[in-house]
Amino acid sequence: MADIKIDDYVDITDVVCPITFVKAKVAIEELEPGQILSVHMNEGEPIQNVPRSMKEEGHKVLKLNKNDDGTYDLIVEKGEE
Amino acid sequence: MAVDYGTLKRGGFMRQKQKNCFSLRLKVVGGHLEAKQLLKIAEISEKYGDGHVHLTSRQGVEIPFIKLADIDEVKTALAEGDCEPGTCGPRVRTVTACQGMEICPSGCVDTYALAQELSERFFGMELPHKFKFGVTGCQNNCLKAEENDIGIKGGIRVTWIEDKCIHCGVCESICRTKAISFKDNKLLLDESKCNYCGRCTKACPVDSWVNDEGYILSFGGLFGNRIHRGEELLPLIQDKETLFRVIDAAVHFFKENGSSGERFRFTIERVGEEIFREKMKEAYHG
Numbered sequence: 001m002a003d004i005k006i007d008d009y010v011d012i013t014d015v016v017c018p019i020t021f022v023k024a025k026v027a028i029e030e031l032e033p034g035q036i037l038s039v040h041m042n043e044g045e046p047i048q049n050v051p052r053s054m055k056e057e058g059h060k061v062l063k064l065n066k067n068d069d070g071t072y073d074l075i076v077e078k079g080e081e
Numbered sequence: 082m083a084v085d086y087g088t089l090k091r092g093g094f095m096r097q098k099q100k101n102c103f104s105l106r107l108k109v110v111g112g113h114l115e116a117k118q119l120l121k122i123a124e125i126s127e128k129y130g131d132g133h134v135h136l137t138s139r140q141g142v143e144i145p146f147i148k149l150a151d152i153d154e155v156k157t158a159l160a161e162g163d164c165e166p167g168t169c170g171p172r173v174r175t176v177t178a179c180q181g182m183e184i185c186p187s188g189c190v191d192t193y194a195l196a197q198e199l200s201e202r203f204f205g206m207e208l209p210h211k212f213k214f215g216v217t218g219c220q221n222n223c224l225k226a227e228e229n230d231i232g233i234k235g236g237i238r239v240t241w242i243e244d245k246c247i248h249c250g251v252c253e254s255i256c257r258t259k260a261i262s263f264k265d266n267k268l269l270l271d272e273s274k275c276n277y278c279g280r281c282t283k284a285c286p287v288d289s290w291v292n293d294e295g296y297i298l299s300f301g302g303l304f305g306n307r308i309h310r311g312e313e314l315l316p317l318i319q320d321k322e323t324l325f326r327v328i329d330a331a332v333h334f335f336k337e338n339g340s341s342g343e344r345f346r347f348t349i350e351r352v353g354e355e356i357f358r359e360k361m362k363e364a365y366h367g
Contacts, residue, residue, distance in 0.1 A: 043254065051251045051286045061286030064250040072254060 004062060004075055007035040013042050013071060020046045021053045028059060031078045039074040047072060084149065093166030094152060097145060104135065104145040105155065106167035108204070111178030111196030111216065112140035121162020129155050140177045141167055173203040173212045181218035181235065188218030189279045190235030190294050203332065209339030220278035227311035230345040231331060232299040236277025236317055237292045241268045245289035252281035277317055295319040300331060300361070301346035309346050314358050315365050323365060330364035
């Protein structure tokens with residue numbers, strides 16, 4: 001898991017639900033299927049909702065990395081169109 | 082002829098300060114009203130009331146300023162709009178509910194279906210005092226279950242499926258009670274900390290949980306002159322048969338032991354909390 005190559009990165013710590021997912025969704029739409037997006041998010045509501053929404057959109061959540069500053073990085077692989 | 086205010090009250094017609102005026106309480110189950118009903122309510126309010134309605138604190142609708150002479154006509158009009166009068170006085174009142182799992186992403190149980198079942202079984206039942214049921218779908222507790230004589234809160238008992246888990250850590254991060262942890266790539270679920278909120282399974286990106294719905298009951302809630310939070314006395318109940326067996330036993334306890342004008346909480350206190358707890362445990366175990 002440590003070797004996952006990140007293709008793009010989006011920071012959603014500056015917005016609140018439901019804009020968090022909108023911003024993450026726009027970012028993942030820019031990628032090709034199989035590419036990896038890292039979503040930088042705050043604890044709380046985003047972790048409750050963004051992974052679930054990513055799954056519902058057909059993407060694959062690979063990992064959630066916890067940072068020391070109360071933020072997380074969600075690693076998502078883009079699904080087929 | 083003397084007006085039988087008691088009968089009118091039982092039928093949802095409550096006396097106002099203004100002479101010969103009644104605020105008509107409607108039967109609303111789980112806060113659910115069809116558009117057809119709303120149209121009829123609006124029509125009745127304009128024709129027989131003063132054109133406004135009051136939304137009560139318990140999801141009810143009241144149409145004020147109904148005149149005594151119009152009551153029979155109003156009842157007929159209500160029936161045309163599939164509306165029924167509510168009730169007041171010493172009996173089982175409107176069953177309230179949040180939207181539950183059918184609508185709300187957080188909901189763990191179908192609150193509306195359960196509210197309907199409760200209403201069909203208990204609504205209007207004569208008891209020593211008013212008796213309130215409230216159903217809420219999850220630990221967010223939008224319906225404030227514990228302020229009811231019997232509160233029902235939906236929950237989910239989760240079981241981890243190791244094969245499906247990708248060890249992403251989402252569940253661990255969002256668990257508010259710190260019931261989930263990972264050790265050597267194995268998930269450890271501390272059931273003593275789990276409050277059955279279901280956040281882990283709802284957020285899980287790969288559905289690596291088996292979900293068993295359940296109900297958390299609280300007894301003796303009171304939010305009037307004295308305030309008391311309804312107490313959870315039993316473990317999570319996972320089938321409706323047990324749920325209704327326990328509720329039947331609690332209502333029976335009140336019917337048997339309650340004094341006229343005494344709320345359920347005070348009956349429990351007077352008879353003895355330990356005795357009541359034992360009765361509920363007996364019912365729980367069948």
